[in-house]
Amino acid sequence: xxxxxxxxxxxxxxxxxxxxxxxxxxxxxxxxxxxxxxxxxxxxxxxxxxxxxxxxxxxxxxxxxxxxxxxxxxxxxxxxxxxxxxxxxxxxxxxxxxxxxxxxxxxxxxxxxxxxxxxxxxxx
Numbered sequence: 001x002x003x004x005x006x007x008x009x010x011x012x013x014x015x016x017x018x019x020x021x022x023x024x025x026x027x028x029x030x031x032x033x034x035x036x037x038x039x040x041x042x043x044x045x046x047x048x049x050x051x052x053x054x055x056x057x058x059x060x061x062x063x064x065x066x067x068x069x070x071x072x073x074x075x076x077x078x079x080x081x082x083x084x085x086x087x088x089x090x091x092x093x094x095x096x097x098x099x100x101x102x103x104x105x106x107x108x109x110x111x112x113x114x115x116x117x118x119x120x121x122x123x124x
Contacts, residue, residue, distance in 0.1 A: 075098065
């Protein structure tokens with residue numbers, strides 16, 4: 001029986017080839033990522049208490065500070081929540097460490113402030 005022809009890997013941007021789906025290199029990387037412990041939102045401090053605080057903050061600050069649209073996200077600024085905790089700040093979710101942003105502005109600012117995206121700390 002003839003071998004199946006190789007097709008492009010289904011991982012976006014990967015130049016590899018495989019008989020079906022992802023190439024062996026991408027499959028190995030994906031399995032490695034599954035074995036890494038990824039914290040849940042609650043483990044990172046964004047549980048029920050944060051959801052209540054978020055709702056209250058957005059009621060008090062309904063306008064995005066960058067584009068003046070309706071705010072949907074209280075963004076930790078100028079330091080991230082993780083940086084505030086590392087610095088020993090007692091309440092990293094206090095109003096003085098937050099600013100209201102809409103979703104597009106939040107995505108743009110996160111990409112600008114954190115090269116590599118959300119999980120750059122976990123990337124090799």
